Amino acid sequence: MSTPTPRATSAATGSSARPVFVRILKWGGLLALAIAVIGGVTGFLVDSERGLVSALVGTAMAILFTGLTATSILVANRFSGTDFFTAIFFAVVMGAWIVKFAIFLVLVFLLRDQPWINPVVMFLCIIAGVLGSLIVDVVVVATSRMSYASDVTLPGE
Structure with a gap:
C-alpha cells in the first residue's frame, strides 16, 4: 500500500481569505x-495650515490602525496548517491590537497639547477613518465569494 502524499497546507498555497484582506487593504487605502x-481641504478652510496638518495626522493614524488589523490577520494566516495555528493566530491578532492601543495612547498624549494641531479636525479625521474602515470591512466581506469549506482537497485531486 502506498503512503499518501502530504497535501500542501493553506500556508503554502495561500489562504482563501487572503484576497479578502488584500481587497480590504486596497479599499482602505482609497478611503x-x-x-x-x-x-x-476642510481643515485648511477651518484653520489654515494647522487644520491641514491635523487632518493629515488624523488620516495617518487611521491608516496605521486600519492597516495593522488586516496585516496582522494576513501574517497570522501564514501559520495555518501548523499544530498551534489557533494559539498563534490569536497571539498575533491580540498582540497587534495591544500595539495599536499603545500607539494610540502615546500619540494622543504626545499630540494633545501641540500648538500645530487642531484637535477637533484631527479627531474628526480619526473618527472618519475608523467608521470608514468598518464600512469597508463589512462591504468587502459581504460581497466576497468564499466557499463554506475553504482550502479543501477532495479525494482524487
Whole structure:
C-alpha cells in the first residue's frame, strides 16, 4: 500500500481569505486618500495650515490602525496548517491590537497639547477613518465569494 502524499497546507498555497484582506487593504487605502483630501481641504478652510496638518495626522493614524488589523490577520494566516495555528493566530491578532492601543495612547498624549494641531479636525479625521474602515470591512466581506469549506482537497485531486 502506498503512503499518501502530504497535501500542501493553506500556508503554502495561500489562504482563501487572503484576497479578502488584500481587497480590504486596497479599499482602505482609497478611503484614506479620500479622508486626506476632504479632511485636508476642510481643515485648511477651518484653520489654515494647522487644520491641514491635523487632518493629515488624523488620516495617518487611521491608516496605521486600519492597516495593522488586516496585516496582522494576513501574517497570522501564514501559520495555518501548523499544530498551534489557533494559539498563534490569536497571539498575533491580540498582540497587534495591544500595539495599536499603545500607539494610540502615546500619540494622543504626545499630540494633545501641540500648538500645530487642531484637535477637533484631527479627531474628526480619526473618527472618519475608523467608521470608514468598518464600512469597508463589512462591504468587502459581504460581497466576497468564499466557499463554506475553504482550502479543501477532495479525494482524487
